[in-house]
Every structure is written in structure tokens, then in C-alpha cells.
Amino acid sequence: IQVTQSPSSLSASVGDRVTITCRASVDISSYLNWYQQKPGEPPKLLISDASNLKTGVPSRFSGGGSGTDFTFTINSLQPEDVGTYFCQQYDNLPITFGQGTRLEIK
Amino acid sequence: QVQLVQSGAEVRKPGTSVKISCETSGYRFTDFYVHWVRQAPGQGLQWMGLIKPSGGGTAYADNFHGRVAMTRDTSTRTVYLELTNLTSDDTAVYYCAKDWCSTGCFRGMAVWGKGTTVIVSS
Numbered sequence: 001i002q003v004t005q006s007p008s009s010l011s012a013s014v015g016d017r018v019t020i021t022c023r024a025s026v027d028i029s030s031y032l033n034w035y036q037q038k039p040g041e042p043p044k045l046l047i048s049d050a051s052n053l054k055t056g057v058p059s060r061f062s063g064g065g066s067g068t069d070f071t072f073t074i075n076s077l078q079p080e081d082v083g084t085y086f087c088q089q090y091d092n093l094p095i096t097f098g099q100g101t102r103l104e105i106k
Numbered sequence: 107q108v109q110l111v112q113s114g115a116e117v118r119k120p121g122t123s124v125k126i127s128c129e130t131s132g133y134r135f136t137d138f139y140v141h142w143v144r145q146a147p148g149q150g151l152q153w154m155g156l157i158k159p160s161g162g163g164t165a166y167a168d169n170f171h172g173r174v175a176m177t178r179d180t181s182t183r184t185v186y187l188e189l190t191n192l193t194s195d196d197t198a199v200y201y202c203a204k205d206w207c208s209t210g211c212f213r214g215m216a217v218w219g220k221g222t223t224v225i226v227s228s
Contacts, residue, residue, distance in 0.1 A: 031213075033213070033214040033215075035151075035215075041220075042201050042203075042218035042219065042220060042221055043151065043201075043215065043218060044218075045206075045214060045215060045216055048206070048213065048214060049213075086150065086151055088151075088214055088215075090212060090213050090214055093165050093212075094153055094155075094165075094167045094168065095141070095153040095156075095212070095214075096153065097150060097151040097152070097153065098150075099150050100150045100151070
């Protein structure tokens with residue numbers, strides 16, 4: 001299953017609303033996760049099952065969608081949100097990731 | 107708390123092999139799959155496969171063409187990744203990660219090790 005993520009990079013201002021999309025090549029129901037990776041660190045799971053915010057993750061992060069089209073949104077971007085974001089499908093093996101979106105602050 | 111502690115950086119020559127360890131703690135080892143994911147410099151994440159610690163069963167990504175093997179030692183709660191016939195394209199950070207779905211299912215990577223850098227160079 002291919003997962004196409006866009007955009008590949010994004011520059012936004014503090015306080016902006018940011019949206020990243022992932023499109024799966026087949027219907028994957030809600031079997032999609034979102035990760036944040038900061039430089040020099042392993043990825044961190046933010047959202048599971050398309051929209052389930054993990055414990056301890058700030059509420060400005062949210063996810064939505066089902067089937068083939070998914071969105072990840074940061075409401076009110078903060079400086080500490082800089083990093084790369086990945087989606088990942090688990091509808092079937094092999095597990096596949098989106099190509100990543102590099103987010104920076106203007 | 108749940109921890110995955112990986113072995114240190116490795117440097118290998120092309121054509122050789124590398125074996126990386128991932129020692130786990132803080133949870134019931136046999137209940138959760140462990141994934142291996144790699145990341146080449148400046149690149150995205152590539153899933154390599156998973157191991158089922160309860161019975162040692164594995165599932166590998168096709169694009170490693172038989173070069174990958176994942177094993178586990180239940181007495182030490184450690185999983186291993188071995189990659190053979192290395193090329194420069196295998197230069198990457200290799201992560202182990204624990205799934206959050208318990209007992210016979212996979213969902214994704216809830217807790218990650220810090221990564222092991224493997225450099226393949228002549």
C-alpha cells in the first residue's frame with residue numbers, strides 16, 4: 001500500500017494553522033498513524049487510528065479522515081513544533097510510511 | 107517505564123554483515139511485537155519488518171531480498187536485527203520500536219529506541 005504525503009515541506013508562522021495530508025493507494029479504513037520527528041531523535045507517535053490523540057500530546061494536534069484521505073492539523077503552531085511529520089498505514093503488511101513533511105517556522 | 111536500549115554504532119565494509127541488539131524493559135516482553143525501521147541520512151522512514159517475541163515469528167519487507175533476519179532471546183528480553191551483504195545504501199540509523207497492540211496484532215510504533223547508526227564504507 002502506497003501512502004503519498006504532501007506537502008514535502010512547509011513554512012508557517014507561529015500561531016498559524018497547518019495541515020498535512022496523506023493519501024493511501026487503497027481503502028485503509030482508519031488504520032493510519034501520525035508521528036513527529038525532531039532532529040537527532042527517534043519519531044514520536046502523536047495520533048493513532050487516524051484521529052486518536054495519544055496521551056500527553058497537546059490538543060492543538062489533531063487528525064482526521066478515513067478510507068484513502070487523511071489530514072493532520074496543528075492549530076496555533078508553536079516554535080517547538082518544528083520537525084518532520086510522517087504518516088504510517090497499518091492496514092496490511094508491509095507497513096508503509098509517507099515520505100514526510102518538513103515543518104519550519106517563518 | 108517502557109524502554110528499548112539499542113547497541114552502539116557500527117562501521118562495516120561492503121559485503122559484510124551487522125547484528126544490532128535492542129534490549130527491552132518495563133512491559134511483558136512476549137505480548138507486543140517489535141518493529142525495525144531504518145532511516146538513511148536525510149531520508150524518510152523505511153519499515154524493515156517485525157518479530158513476534160512470543161514465538162519468534164517474523165515478517166519482513168520484500169525489498170531486503172533475504173538479507174535481513176530478526177531474532178529474539180526471551181531470557182534477556184532482547185531482539186536482534188542482522189543484515190547481511192551490506193552495501194553503502196545500508197548506511198542508516200536503525201530503530202527498534204515496540205508496538206502498542208497486545209497479543210497477536212500490529213498497529214504501529216508506540217515506543218522507540220534511540221537508534222543505532224550503521225555506516226557501510228570501504
